[in-house]
Amino acid sequence: MTTTESDVTVTKVEPAAPEPPRAKREGGVLNAFSHGILIIWAVMVVTPLLWAVMTSFKDDRSIFSSPWALPDKLHFDNWSRAWTQANMSDYFLNTILVVGGSLIGTLVLGSMAAYVLARFDFPGNRFIYYLFIGGMSFPIMLALVPLFYVVNNMGLLNTIHGLILVYIAYSLPFTVFFLTAFFRTLPTSVAEAAFVDGASHTRTFFQIMLPMAKPGLISVGIFNFLGQWNQYMLPTVLNTDPDKHVLTQGLVQLAVSQGYKGDWSGLFAGLVMAMLPVLAAYIVFQRQVVAGLTAGALK
């Protein structure tokens, strides 16, 4: 937008004056333009998702012959077939077990380490802190090659609890980083008072500090929940037993095997089944999810 000298003087003298008509018209065009682009992107985001939902109700033939046509009738049997025959129920159960276990473990162990690193001065404190932080920028794949054999030697390969331990270990860098910063912001006086009253360090932590750290725990908990729920690389390497598959790898396996089984509608039902709970949870806890996920990059 170009501005002439006179516009400047006018607005300078009278800031509250209505804008000159020329600028207003231009603003209107720009406004329509920006709105248009924003709407186009919104459509581009939503269309693939709605298309997947629609496709999950179609029969196999029409998925391929007319991808954009509405289903002739709602084939709910796709969903029940996916749930029972395509093992979606097992994948859900495995995912819930793995994510549940590792989320609790990550929060407990992460907050313990972060609290000590944030609040206590001892030799090696900085070293341990940076050891944890360093894990955030290292490519996990490099460690995965020997890790496979470490896990195998411990008899933890293809087990739910083995996967939980690995998830916790790889979630610790960000969790410790985030919670250390958080514990530093909490006032020291309350913990000191508790300590003077005879509470032990351990009791002070669990009964005073953890409840005070609740907002930070929620943010980092959501971040880890989504990361662990959507995890694909770790289970692909460490969890190759089809019975133990989690949702993401189960669906990929399903897509590969549909090449000869041909139950594409069942696969789409499975995909939508896996998408909906996360999307629903996001819409309900929208504010917390956004805060939790952006917290990492803003620090």
Add this chain to the structure above:
Amino acid sequence: MQHGKYRFIVGFLALPLGLYALFVVWPFVQSIYYSFTDWTGLSPEFKMVGLDNYRRMIHDDIFWKSLQHSLMFAVVLPLVTISLALFFAFMINVGGRRRRGGPVVSGVRGSSFYKIVYFFPQVLSIAIVSLLFAFAYNPDSGAINSLLRGIGLDGLQPLWLGDPSLALWCVMAVLVWSTVGFFVVLFSAGMASIPTDLYEAALLDGAGRATTFFRLTLPLLWDTVQSGWVYMGILALGAESFAVVQIMTTGPGGPDYSTTVLVLYVYQKAFRDGQAAYATTIGVALLVVTLAFAAVVMRLGRRERLEY
């Protein structure tokens, strides 16, 4: 607060640190060591071979292709994603019509709606997103080509993932699609914290929207843009590019190695070809690339920190 302090510290650190050392630090150290051996991963025996793996890597064409694609992921992908996201975020937060008597800057109508919708792909697993788009890209029955046919572009029926010159762009487009929303929300939060009197001053000085963006918003948002770039680059070099390439492309990494990336090459060498030592060598290269990338972005982007 000295009583029992060290016992408490050790007690609290032992478990997290032990787990981290065993599953993260130790494998990292090991893999650097293995890169100097001829370990296959299939048998426990191996011997030291010095720099043989590194020499082999320098003459490995597929390695150079993977490196090139990985660098594209780290540079082009964040560039496109962050530019789009900055544009959207500016439109959403500052692009609104100036109403008489209203605030000097305002978002477009429905700004919170856009932010919610744009963020959708971010909560979905990249594996699920990849599967969905693999279907959409299918040249015969996929949604994209049938849409093109529907609007009369019968002649325009690209093979998408089957075309070696297009496949990499198709894969990158999926990552752009799924990450833009994250940065829109991130930058929106940053823009909201810029005081309105700065915008007021810019407006009084006659600045248009483009000037406001490049002279005011972008410099004040620079720190966020920079850390966002590093954050996305590390993801794009590692886990995210692994999932999209491994799930979507033929081969995976094809056609004709046109989409292979370092992280996928490590995986294939170790778990498909039984060349664990060589895989760790490529992994070390990936580590060097990742650290160099982060260092370059932080260095190039270093500016005087603006306080406001």
